[in-house]
Amino acid sequence: MPAVRLRGVLLDLDGTLVDHAAAADAGLRAWLPTIGLAATDAAVARWTELQEPHLAAWRAGTISFAEQRRRRLRDFLGTDAADPSLDETFAGYLRHYEAAWRAYDDVTDALEIIAAAGLATAVLTNGSRVQQHRKLARTGLAGRVGPVFTVDDLGVAKPDPRAYRLVCERWGHNASEVLSVGDDHELDVAGARAAGLHAAHLDRPGTGPADEAVRLTSLRDLGPLLAGGR
Template sequence: MNPRGVLLDLDGTLVDHEGAAAAGLRGWLPTIGLVATDEAVARWSAVQEPHLAAWRDGRISFAEQRRRRVRDFLGTRGSDAELDEIFAGYLTHYESAWCAYDDVADALTALATAGLATAVLTNGSRGQQLRKLGRTGLGDRVGPVFTVDDLGVAKPHAEAFRRTCDRWGFDPGEVLSVGDNHALDVLGARAAGLSAVHLDRHDRGPAGEPRRITSLRELPAHLSAG
């Protein structure tokens, strides 16, 4: 079945989160007396995932996952207010580096020309993700935005996709999910009855994924694939 709607991930798919995070860290660390080495950037990325996973599972708040990341990265045990202030310094630099990938505008135009509806499903918090879309010029182009805050459940849980489709007004079988995280955006979507395409921008695999693209410009060719 040809899709009626294309459900897009945000970070790593529409907006370069990795690039913004690295730029944000390199701008922030010198302000707190630390050197922004490649190792520091890699460690910041590594320490975040367990805490983001705990937030996605509903075990901690969004603010708490930020605090735990700061604790692990800096080895500090400050109060919640102190940790929030520290993270705010990073956030300022991170947000200033937000930008859309250069293939996004063309892809959205192609999808609109094909008569397909688009929407965004993201594991980010609603306020931040709406600001991100607005600041990168995508806010009026992507359709409705669904977040963990709205749905009460995060990707890769199949219920996140089912609730999104229900609120969007489509059956899961009418929707194609597109995202850079294979486990979250592809396997989770398929478990809910959607079709899915993996956007593998950095050639990280997994090997053997039959519906794989390296740029959103390749997406139109996959719209009617099985």
Template sequence: MLLDLDGTLMDHDRAADAGLRAWLPSLGLEATDAEVARWIALQEPHLAAWRAGRISFAEQRRRRLRDFLGTDGSDAELDAVFAGYLAHYERGWRIYDDVADALAVIAEAGLRTAVLTNGARTQQLRKLAAIGLGHLDPVFTVDDLGVAKPHPDAFRRACSRWGLAPGEVLSVGDNHELDVLGARAAGLRAVHLDRLGGSTETARVASLTELKDHLR
């Protein structure tokens, strides 16, 4: 089983929200819902450029800061500012309550697990260790594969390195486009983890503990 990390194993949204609200006052900004929403809205365009290989991971952070603050600065200055947010964000890293039970069910079914994440390898390994999942292996990242989800090659390369055919692997994640549609395009089976509800996907679960109905 190929598991996503952020939003699937770790509660990224809660950590990001708490981190932002603690960090914004240090910039002289109010931690309002509007400011949080503006930061989140600026994230995806720059992450998309990084996933496409047009900019580095560090550069996508800098560009997000430039857009958010409406100012510029040297790379070193922007990196220092972003480090303030990261410090607060990292304090909020938490595992979802359903993960331990789900991993136990998967293990009992005799299935192997791996992680496929669009994050940078160093940070994602630190996340897994921080939330008590450092034992999960292998972990495939954009840095390893040279391509990001939802590109089918991200899934194909992960399966190849894992020594499994795509048709033998089930992808599970919270992002329908990245974790489900991309996986199916590569020949994997896929289930949408729809924690918030509202998905029209037929192969969906509201909690990882419901995965037992999709194991075979």
């Protein structure tokens, strides 16, 4: 990344600050036996596979957040149960999923590194407002990461460049002064760059695009990218 004068770091939430994948895995394995199903690797893989298509429909505004949950359950369980029954069933999964929420162990260090560079932080997430604020509170990050922008707030989701432009406008920073950091290359890196932001790919497992030049394996590695901040 070329030397730039940054004013802020825009952080993704799930997969960047909070370990969503581990929480979903643990939550699912704890929940499935309560509804009479085996917590197999195949079941976890199927649940994960079904998540994105229905979330994408919600982000596109074609269904409600509650409806994307119902559709995922219908596909997963092969049921045509009524909405109230599906909502009750999904609530059982949510209790286990939320109990497993944890911030990554490099987050506190990263926030200190960013603050030491004199930069502001904010969060841009494709999750729902209510759930994501609850997640930040549960993991001890509420009030520590700056303003939080969700799909509900913006009316548009990553990787649409409009989401990034709206955040910069509301945050009061020019796009060229902001570094986006996230684990999803398409959403957090390509989308951010299309809007004029700088971006770094947080690639903890080392499976990201081989040609990505700005890659981190830990948030603790942010320091060199922030040189020349305020």
